[in-house]
Amino acid sequence: MFLRKPAALTALLLALGGCATQPTEPAPLPVALPDAWRFAAAGGRDALSAAWWQSIGSAELDGFVGQALADNPGLAAAEARLRQARAGVVIAAAPLWPELNAEAGAQRNYYRADTVGTTANSFRLGLAASYEVDLWGGVRAGRTAALDTWRASGFDRDATHLALTSEVALAWLQTASLRERVQIARRLTENARRVLGVVEARRAAGQATLLELAQQRGFVARQARAEALLRQRANDSLVALATLLGQPVANIGMQTASLDGLQVPLVSAGLPAALMARRPDLAAAEARLAAARADIAVARALMLPRLTLNASVSGSAERPRLMFDQPAYALAAGLLAPVFNAGRLAAGRDQAEARREELLADYRAAIVAATADVELALNTIDGVAAQRVKQDEELREAQRAFVLAEHRYRAGAETLLTMLDAQRTLHDAEDAQATLRLSALQAVVLLYKALGGGWQRPAGDAAA
Structure with missing residues (x-):
């Protein structure tokens, strides 16, 4: 008798709908951002900009980044996914009419x-x-979920853009550094051959043994092998760069062969709290979390x-x-x-709730990972700067020791073993200097990437 009354039936349906579609407020994120970065170095002054790679001071790198943004297949795929998500909004909103x-x-x-x-x-x-x-708001919730998914796709596209520019810069720096190290190895190989001539002359004069001659010849071969290995690695790095540019390696004409003269920007890391508005991947995680909350409302409405x-x-x-x-x-x-569906609708609701919990955990992990990225980059910048000061001193002393060892060997006052040790020390010092120069520039690139590369959350976009 009660269900025959329209007013009572309507009230009952509305009450059920309120219980079924009421969204659950997200739990507060247990991630307390610090007031300042622990490893932030003093003196950072350069602000982030959308074209951050230009601060390194290479027109060639600027051209390669532009080519990658125009031709990279991964970025084109991200653009296509964004258009798919936009079409999904239209599809989800259509039942409202x-x-x-x-x-x-x-x-x-x-x-x-x-x-x-x-x-x-x-x-x-x-x-x-x-x-x-749309009695219970399920269709409107579906449209909201589609809109949030579209927002997440846009942020994903921006994150892909940031990752691509960073990877191009890192690959270009790596290739240039390896080419520089090839030159260092070639120079030391030529130097080792010159010393071999000295040993051969001393052997002809009866002042050097066959053992000394074999040792120096072995050292020349070792240097030549190291040069060949570095050349192979430089070519591999060029192939990786060409892949990022979306081109065959035969079409890439890279001219830079040294990192000497490039600028190492002093980037200001800002405050940790600003990271939430700087990282597109965090914005994408927030948008997906919002979409998951709307999906719960959709799943609950299907039960009514x-x-x-x-x-x-x-x-x-x-x-x-x-x-x-x-x-x-x-x-x-x-x-x-619905009367009986073997628990399918209830399971759909449970699945949507579990999906939201998963995305909440992913969001928390993304925040922790983002702060770790910044701290690691800052720590690397500080550590490499300290190493470079000592490495410059080490190189000066290695050059001085090699000159002294060669003079003493020519005069017969020193053995070839001392000479060989001086050669190895000089090679290691020059190679380490080039490697540290690369590490300093790569650390800056990673800091730019960790800070979002000048990206800013669109005005009016609210966090999940």
Whole structure:
């Protein structure tokens, strides 16, 4: 008797809807950002900009980054995914409006009775509209989820842009550094061959042994092998750079062969709290979390009754001009309520809630990882700067020791073993200097990337 009363039925449905679609507020994130970076070095002054790579001071790098942004397949795929998500918003919002379909048909029938045949024509034209009333907000929640997914795709595209520019800069620096190290190895190989000439001359004069001659020849071969290995690695790095540019390596004409003269920017890391508005990957994680909350509302709405309205108008006749002389109209309303589905709808709701918990955990992990990226980059910058000061001193002393060892060996006052040790020390010192120069520039690139590379959250975009 109670359910026969429309007002009571409506009140009951609204109460159920309120219970089913009420969104759950997200738990507060247990990630307390510090007031300042622990490893921030004093003196950082350069502000972030969207074209941050230009601060390194290489026109060639600037050109390569522009080429990558135009031709990289990964970035093109991210743009395509963004367009897919935009189309998904239209699809999700479509049920908020009635659906209207037109019908047209023509038929010719032939009847034969005994020996007499009869022909009859029939024409039909009609419109049919259907609309599902969004009683519980499930359709609106679906549109919200699609909008948040679209936002996340846009942030993903921005994150791909940032990652691509960073990877191009790192690959270019790596290739240039390896080419520089090839030159260092070649120079030391030539130096070792010159020393070999000295040993051969001393051997001819009876002042050097066959052992000394074999040792120096072995050292020359070792240097030549190291040069060949570095050249191979430089070519591999160039292939990696070409892949990022979306081109075959044969089309890449890289000229830079040394990092000497490039600028090492002094980047200001800012405050940790600003990181939330600087990182597109964090913005994407927030948007996905918001979409997951809306998906829960969608799943809950599916567990409740659905009200569908239908209307149609049509006409039919033997001649087209007579079709609407006697039109037919139809109006219908239907209420469909789930009774038994073997737990499918409840499981869908549980799945949506678990998905939200997963994304919440991913968001927390992303925040921790982002702060770690910044701290690691800052620590590397500080550590490499301290190492370079001592490495310059080490190189000066290695050069001085080699000159002294060569002079003493020529004079017969020192053995070849001392000379070999001085050669190895000089090679290691020059190679370490080039490696540290690369590390300093790479650390700056990683800091730019960790800080978002000048990206800013769009105005009006709210956090999840």
